[in-house]
Amino acid sequence: MAAQKEGVERAFSLVKEYQVSLILALAGLAFIGVGLSAGKLFSNNSEPQFIAGEKSQTQATNNVQAEISDKININTATEKELDSLPGIGPVRAEKIIENRPYESIEDLLNKKVLGEATFENIKDKIATE
Template sequence: MNWRKNKLFKKILRQAAKFQTSIILALIGTALIGAGLSASNIFKNSAQPQFVPAEQNMSNDEKIVIDISGAIKNPGIYKLESGSRVDDAIRKAGGLSKDADRAWISKNINLAGKLVDAQKIYIPKEGESGSVSGVSQGSTNNISSKININTATEAELDSLPGIGEVRTGKIIANRPYSSIEELVTKKVLGEGTFEKIKSQITTN
């Protein structure tokens, strides 16, 4: 009788051992599957391309080239960042020279005006008239009967039909102009007023 009990007990132990082994193998398999999924997710995340917004991806190294001369310490051709101002160009060229006509500059040059590529800037010396213009169209020394909206005095601008003290101030404040049409695009003048004076003005 004891022999039978021992045989039954051993059989139970063998089955329990097999069951325990199955549980351990199942746990190991589950752990391996979980680790594999984690590794897969990590790989996928690392392999995904990183998209940079268009604004950030744009180059901040856009340059413009300007020519500055006259009463400047270091006149010449300079490269500046796109969006630079007239004041930036003057500083880049070393600043105004001692003989610069500062009174004329303060009245006629908009130091906050944005520069454009290929722009010509001339800083006058004391006792001479100068010009700050946009893209040069031929020689800047050509004599013209038209009024240069970049260099004209308040009195000269005021002499134009339909241009009074207020509009004169706006024209000077928004210098420089690369074309006379910028009087309209910069909202300095309305279409009607511009049509009256466009044949009498120039930027060269």
């Protein structure tokens, strides 16, 4: 009986040694993983790295500038440029030019240069800056 008890105790002590080794190995791997992640995060690459879903300030600014540049500036546009807008012919284009300057696109309504329906058709295509 004593030999059996000694064998069981020895088996459990080996299991405990393996458990300790396994725990230490896993802790070491976790530590290495954290180190690698931090290294990638703080590495000095020439190209910035962005997390998916983020937009850089430069990209956002460029998008806004592109959106504005696609619009026709009613304070500086030529008659031909204004005539290219839906519902604006040469007569209305000339009227827009005669009533300049405009502080906002709503001034086209305030100065009675355009009616509500025409304004609604072009408001997303015009700007004052």
